[in-house]
Amino acid sequence: xxxxxxxxxPTLEQILDLARWAPxxxxxxxxxxxxxxxxxxxxxxxxxxxxxxYDLDGHPSQLSLGAxxxxxxxxxxxxxxxxxxxxxxxxPEQHPRFSIDLLPAPLLEADALADFIQTRSVQRRALSRxxxxxxxxxxxxxxxxxGYQVYWxxxxxxxxxxxxxxxNAGLRLTMPEAWQVHRSVIDWNARYSVARIPSQALGVDxxxxxxxxxxxxxxxxxxxxxxxxxxxxxxxxxMDLLPGLACxxxxxxxxxxxxxxxxxxVEAGRAVQRFWLTAASLGLQxxxxxxxxxxxxYVRDGRIFSATAxxxxxxxxxxxxxxxxxxxxxxxxxxxxxxxxxxPAARSRSLRLPLHQLLYDAPGSL
Numbered sequence: 001x002x003x004x005x006x007x008x009x010p011t012l013e014q015i016l017d018l019a020r021w022a023p024x025x026x027x028x029x030x031x032x033x034x035x036x037x038x039x040x041x042x043x044x045x046x047x048x049x050x051x052x053x054y055d056l057d058g059h060p061s062q063l064s065l066g067a068x069x070x071x072x073x074x075x076x077x078x079x080x081x082x083x084x085x086x087x088x089x090x091x092p093e094q095h096p097r098f099s100i101d102l103l104p105a106p107l108l109e110a111d112a113l114a115d116f117i118q119t120r121s122v123q124r125r126a127l128s129r130x131x132x133x134x135x136x137x138x139x140x141x142x143x144x145x146x147g148y149q150v151y152w153x154x155x156x157x158x159x160x161x162x163x164x165x166x167x168n169a170g171l172r173l174t175m176p177e178a179w180q181v182h183r184s185v186i187d188w189n190a191r192y193s194v195a196r197i198p199s200q201a202l203g204v205d206x207x208x209x210x211x212x213x214x215x216x217x218x219x220x221x222x223x224x225x226x227x228x229x230x231x232x233x234x235x236x237x238x239m240d241l242l243p244g245l246a247c248x249x250x251x252x253x254x255x256x257x258x259x260x261x262x263x264x265x266v267e268a269g270r271a272v273q274r275f276w277l278t279a280a281s282l283g284l285q286x287x288x289x290x291x292x293x294x295x296x297x298y299v300r301d302g303r304i305f306s307a308t309a310x311x312x313x314x315x316x317x318x319x320x321x322x323x324x325x326x327x328x329x330x331x332x333x334x335x336x337x338x339x340x341x342x343x344p345a346a347r348s349r350s351l352r353l354p355l356h357q358l359l360y361d362a363p364g365s366l
Contacts, residue, residue, distance in 0.1 A: 009038040011079050013355070015102070016041075018075035018117050020352045022273065024064035025054060025290070026185040027197055027350040031068050034360035039081070039102040043068065044360055046095050051184075053177040053305055054294055058093060059265045063336070065096065066269020073270075074277070076102050077111040087263065096262055116280040121349040123285035124203035124239065126246035127341030136282050140251075143278035147256030148271050151326055154249045160325050161289075161339075162244025164318065168292050169240040171314050173232040175306045176219050188213045191348045200348035204238045243287065248341035250289065254330045268335035279340060289337045292322050296331065 016033055024030055025048075034042040047061035055061055073083035082105040088097040131154065132140075141150050153161045172178045187193035188209075191200045199209050212235060215221045225231025244250070253272060259265050279286050296319035298305045304312065323331040 011081070012038055012041070012102070015072060015075045015079065015081075016358075017355050018114065019068060019072040020355060020358055021117050021120070022064065022068040022071040023120070023122075023276065023288075024067070025060045026052075026181070027193065027195060027352075028052075028061070028064070029195070029353055029358070030061045030064055032358055032360045033355075041100045042360070043085075043098040043100060044095065045097065049094065052181050053175070054181065054291060056298065056303060056305055057301070058262075059259070059297070060290060060294065062096070062262050062265035063269035063272060065098075066266035066271075067273035067276075068269075069098065069100075069266065070270035070273040071117055072100070074111045074114050075117065077108055078114050080105055080108050080110075082108055087266070093262065096266075113274065113277040113281060116277050119345065120277055120280040121346050122201070122287055123343060123346045124201060124243060124287050125343075125346070126243055127285055127339070127343040128248060129246060130248055130342055132248050132284075132340070136284065139282060140275060140278055143271075143274045144253070145267070145271050145274075149254045149330075150275070151252040151254060151330055152249045153251065153325065157325060158247070158250055159245065160321075161250035162241055164292060164321055164325065165244045165289055166236050166241040167321075168295070168318055169236040170232055171295065171311065171318065172291060173222075173235065174226050175308050175311055176222075177306050177308075179216065179219055179222055183216050186213075186216075192351050194351045194353050197350055198348050201346060201350065202239060203243060204235060208234050208238060244339060246341075247339040248284075250337065250339050252326055252330065252334045253336040254333045255335045256333070258333050259335050265335070272336045275336075283342060284340055285343045285345065286338050286340050289339060292318060293334055293337055295319065296322055300332075 028048055030046050030048065032044045034044060036042065045061065045065045047058035048055040049058050069085050076083050081102040084101045084103055086099045088099065091097040144150065185196050186199055187196040188199045190198035192198055202209065204212065215225050215231065222231065253275060255264065255268055259268055276286055295305070295315040299312065299316045299319050326334065
């Protein structure tokens with residue numbers, strides 16, 4: 001339980017107020033903070049495996065928790081504090097917990113990435129095709145922990161990645177399990193959203209957004225449009241193919257070994273956040289492209305993700321294309337994928353729940 005008055009320690013409050021801006025899949029914000037003292041707390045995590053087809057093994061949520069811990073660590077350096085995080089190994093996999101201690105470090109310098117925690121966002125629209133400079137590449141690669149590598153997909157590989165995303169979207173948009181997720185996470189007719197994705201951030205034009213909103217109200221409409229009216233074509237072109245072509249490159253972050261345990265994905269999430277914040281510091285925009293890796297992992301692990309006939313086979317074929325594009329070993333160890341390039345920041349974006357709603361004993365908390 002949060003003890004009265006402890007949250008009002010101004011330093012802790014500022015650190016958590018920055019930490020809550022960490023990225024999470026579909027803006028789920030799968031964390032709550034239990035305050036134990038001015039420099040101690042427990043992060044209560046959770047995953048969405050019970051209702052999200054993209055999180056059936058909990059690993060995407062674990063990536064998000066890693067991003068949270070890294071964001072908290074970066075924010076703490078502003079106050080010459082060093083974060084020490086320890087996972088509660090007895091906690092259920094679906095509800096991981098982390099003890100956090102913020103230890104004095106008088107010689108610690110403020111991490112420059114802290115200035116970009118709130119401005120970092122997802123840009124789903126077209127980016128510049130200008131190639132990344134050698135200095136930009138070096139800074140991004142240097143942001144990764146030892147053993148991690150970044151693979152760049154440019155030129156013909158960029159086009160192949162764009163078509164891979166286009167065909168992968170065909171998988172996502174034709175299964176009822178994904179429709180249930182999309183219907184619940186989109187905040188229609190909104191520019192900003194504190195707990196979902198605003199429709200104006202999707203990257204489609206206004207007419208397509210209005211049609212999508214009407215169609216997605218019922219699965220029967222989705223199925224009819226998909227079968228008879230090429231219902232996935234406009235969204236896939238606007239949200240996947242064109243942006244996939246309009247960027248400097250696609251990239252894949254590859255871990256030192258295949259990620260399998262919670263700690264592997266938490267560590268990977270910390271690496272992703274440093275990479276993403278470094279991109280923001282360079283004036284570059286980024287869009288995650290995680291679903292090909294998620295479905296490839298389902299195929300590899302033999303996890304059934306849809307009751308619709310043929311979905312497993314389609315996912316397997318897409319995974320083989322990803323492996324051919326990147327190399328089988330790198331594809332097997334990939335933990336994150338996205339597109340990147342110069343360009344303006346997104347005009348519409350997901351916000352975050354206010355800090356008081358993220359407290360462990362707040363109404364509606366875990």
